[in-house]
Amino acid sequence: MTLDRSLDRDAFFIDGGWAAPATSATLEVVSPHSEQVVATVPEGSAGDIDAAVAAARRAFDEGPWPRMSPQERIAVLEVFSGLYAARMQEMAEVITAEMGSPISFSQLAQxxxxxxxxxxxxxxxxxxxxxxxxxxxxxxxxxxxxxxLGVVAAIPPWNVPQFTTISKVVPALLAGNTVVLKPAPETPLDAYLMAELLAEAGVPAGVVNIVAAGREVGEHLVAHPGVDKVAFTGSTAAGRRIAAVCGERLRRVSLELGGKSAAIVLDDADLETTMAGLRFIGLMNSGQACVAQTRILAPRSRYDEVVEALAQTVDGMAVGDPGDPATEIGPMVARRQQERVEKYIALGQEEGARLVVGGNGLPAGVDRGWYVRPTVFADVDNRMRIAQEEIFGPVLSVIGYDGVDEAVRIANDSDYGLAGTVWTADPEAGLGVARRVRAGTYGVNTYTMDFAAPFGGFKDSGIGREFGPEGLAEYTELKSIYTSAPEPA
Structure with missing residues (x-):
């Protein structure tokens, strides 16, 4: 995979054009595969955020965008959609280059x-x-x-940067808001490509402004007095901080946070079908997915059979260069993430879980890059930290249960409630399980996200919903206008 142009940038997208940064600070975008710098871009400062918010504020308070009819805004974004469709392959390659997502996953989902x-x-x-x-x-x-609502601060994560950016920016724009987007410092490059497409589509100046920066500058954006709503996807810890800042200011906020989802394998499940599903939903994007179902709940009557089938499945997955179409598991986004996952693998062994496949050390055939071996633990107790905490890497834990009631109890025994699945030969029984598990999205013998339906989580997995009419409504305020007085009694 070779990109046909330099990815280096020297400006931010502010007020409809390319604006010089306020400081000389830069971000190096490093390939997780080669550990080489693939691009250098400016690092945003508080001053850059101030300029971006000021542009968005002017565009909302004085510009045409909020005053257009919904049909007029739709027409502009229809043009954007067409331009986006024509550049999808390039977008996929950019995201693979900046964060190491396997190109097969980038071409499918990124x-x-x-x-x-x-x-x-x-x-x-x-x-x-x-x-x-x-x-x-x-x-x-x-x-x-x-x-x-007004000015929306949109803050996506690095793991699926465009997926989480579009889920905020497009409904915000359709509703008539203006946006300040702060991409993650690991993945700023896809946002630059999106900025080009928005400008070409005719989105007015100041309606979308983009400044890549780190956490401290992100907090400046969240607390900025010119912002009316914050839309964030990321860790639960960061979400708590954002919610606290917004709560102090009575600012609208939506949060799509972490997960520790469970896939329940019922005793009548076809294991071939189940393993084909778990191969994807457990380890998509190299395990760096908030909806990844990393707790595999297996009936004790078939426990060894499930562990063996899962081990064979995971052990057979291709690990390596994310630019290779055959690769299924790529590197972690950064060295710190590689180290985090390796600490959890060591912790699982210390807690008494049985290592079946994987473990620490680079995968076979890999001599550099921030890789982790896909790992399966058996004999996991749901109270273990590897079963309770979001690892965000290719690590699966198999937990045994006796009876459907216990399976549901274990699935619900989590601070999170984002996603889940049940695997069974009886779809009606599966639907019954789905109704009992406290999670915002659920699948029976499948898992997907349909953009016509709301997406989000229960408990520590977030506040609010994305996608569907509910996701569009998140970017609106309700107003009631009384057109006549009631007749006197």
């Missing part, structure tokens, strides 16, 4: 899925109840409007 989101939100916006008239119980008609 760029096509964001485009599918755009198309889904366009369809939702066309039929959305932007304004409706209701008969009031007091006799007067009431006009109920969905109006834009």
């Amino acid at each position: 760029s096509p899925a964001p485009w599918m989101q755009i198309e889904a939100f366009l369809g939702i916006a066309r039929d959305f109840a932007w304004e409706e008239t209701r008969p009031g119980v007091l006799g007067a008609d009431v006009v109920v409007r969905r109006e834009p």
Whole structure:
């Protein structure tokens, strides 16, 4: 995989054009595979955030975007969608270069899925109840409007940068808001490509502004008095801090946070089908996915059979160069992430779990890069830290259970509630299990995200929802207008 142009940048996208940074600080984007610098971009400062928020504030308070009809905004984003579709391969390659996602996953999810989101939100916006008239119980008609919130601070993570960016930026724009986007410092490059497409589509100056920066500058954005809403995807720890800052200011906030999801294998499950599913939902994006189902709940009557099948499945996955289409498991995004996952692998052994496949050390055939061997633990107790804490790497834990009630109890015995699956030959029984597990998204013999339906989590997995009409509504304020007074009694 070879990109046909330099990825270096020397400016931020602010107020409709390329703006010189306030300082000389830079970010080096390093390939997790080669450990070589693939691009250098400016590192945002508080001053750059101030300029971006000021541009977004002007565009909202004085510009045309919030005052356009929804149909006019839809027309602009239809152009953006077409431009995005034409550059999906390039987008996939950029994301693989900057964060090490296997190119097969990038071509499946890192760029096509964001485009599918755009198309889904366009369809939702066309039929959305932007304004409706209701008969009031007091006799007067009431006009109920969905109006834009204002300036949205959008903060995506590094693992699926465009997927989580589009889920915020597009509904925010369709609703008439303006945006300041702060990409993660590990993955700024895809946002630059998106900026080009937005400008070419005719999005007015100041409506979208992009400044890549680290956590401290991100907190400056979250606390900025010019921001009306914060939309964040990332760790639960960071989400708690953002929620606290927004709570102090009574600022709107939506948070899509971590997960420790369980896949329940019922005793009648077909293991070939189940393993094909777990291969993806357990280890997608090299395990760096908030919805990854890393707790595998197996009935004790078939426990050894499930462990053996999972071990064979994981041991057979291709690990290596993320630019190779055959690769299924690529590197971790950064050395710190590699070290974090390796500490959890060591911890699992210290806690008494049985290492079945994997373990610490570079995978066979790999001599550099931030790789971790795909790992399966058996004899895991759900109270162990490897079963309770989000590892964010290719590590699976197999937990035994006796009976469906215990399986549901174990699945729910978590601070998180983002996703999950059940695998069974009886879809109706599976649906019954799905209704009992406290998770925001769930699958019976499958797992996916349909952009017509809301996505988000229970408990520590977040606040609010993305996708579907619910995801669009997150970027609106409700206003009731009374059109006539009730008749005197």
